[in-house]
Amino acid sequence: MQNVKELLIADFFPEGSVDPAKYTLFKVDAFDEPTNPLRRLKQPLKKSNVTTGELLILKSEKDISSAEKLKLSLHFTSSGLSEDSKYLEDIDICKDFTLNDLKQIIMDLPSLAKMVGADGVKTEAHLRIREKTFSGFFGRIFRESNKTLKQINVKDHSSLVVQILAEPECLENNTFILFYARRDIISKTYS
Numbered sequence: 001m002q003n004v005k006e007l008l009i010a011d012f013f014p015e016g017s018v019d020p021a022k023y024t025l026f027k028v029d030a031f032d033e034p035t036n037p038l039r040r041l042k043q044p045l046k047k048s049n050v051t052t053g054e055l056l057i058l059k060s061e062k063d064i065s066s067a068e069k070l071k072l073s074l075h076f077t078s079s080g081l082s083e084d085s086k087y088l089e090d091i092d093i094c095k096d097f098t099l100n101d102l103k104q105i106i107m108d109l110p111s112l113a114k115m116v117g118a119d120g121v122k123t124e125a126h127l128r129i130r131e132k133t134f135s136g137f138f139g140r141i142f143r144e145s146n147k148t149l150k151q152i153n154v155k156d157h158s159s160l161v162v163q164i165l166a167e168p169e170c171l172e173n174n175t176f177i178l179f180y181a182r183r184d185i186i187s188k189t190y191s
Contacts, residue, residue: 073159100145125168132159
């Protein structure tokens with residue numbers, strides 16, 4: 001079954017001449033500028049708050065300059081600890097996408113679907129995204145879903161860790177998440 005973007009490309013371009021993966025579908029703002037990307041294309045347009053008569057723009061990835069993009073390395077953890085962190089894939093994403101947009105993109109990744117199985121992820125609130133430091137340990141939790149990646153200070157070539165939570169997570173700015181572990185000094189392991 002084709003998604004909306006694939007149907008639009010099939011209507012306007014000769015078959016096989018355009019790769020749908022190299023285009024992004026955008027909603028426009030009040031000035032008719034393409035500012036709101038539609039990422040959940042497998043979902044009905046209603047879930048993306050698209051209404052009848054609304055203008056959508058199909059924009060080539062080439063039109064987004066490298067200065068506007070971030071290259072991110074995504075990893076997956078089931079426990080929240082760095083020991084079980086597994087590489088998912090690298091993605092390119094616009095700096096002006098919100099954290100929620102990033103979560104939507106991650107939810108649709110085939111590499112994540114392989115990790116979590118048929119159940120998948122229920123909502124964006126069930127995803128915790130953290131930075132992964134160069135030492136391999138996890139850093140801060142990104143929590144302001146409506147801010148852009150630029151505003152929450154996600155850097156180019158960052159490594160991010162995705163964790164699927166059993167319950168939706170709504171963290172305040174002053175909430176701390178602490179992980180306690182016991183270190184066995186002989187075997188140099190944590191439990």
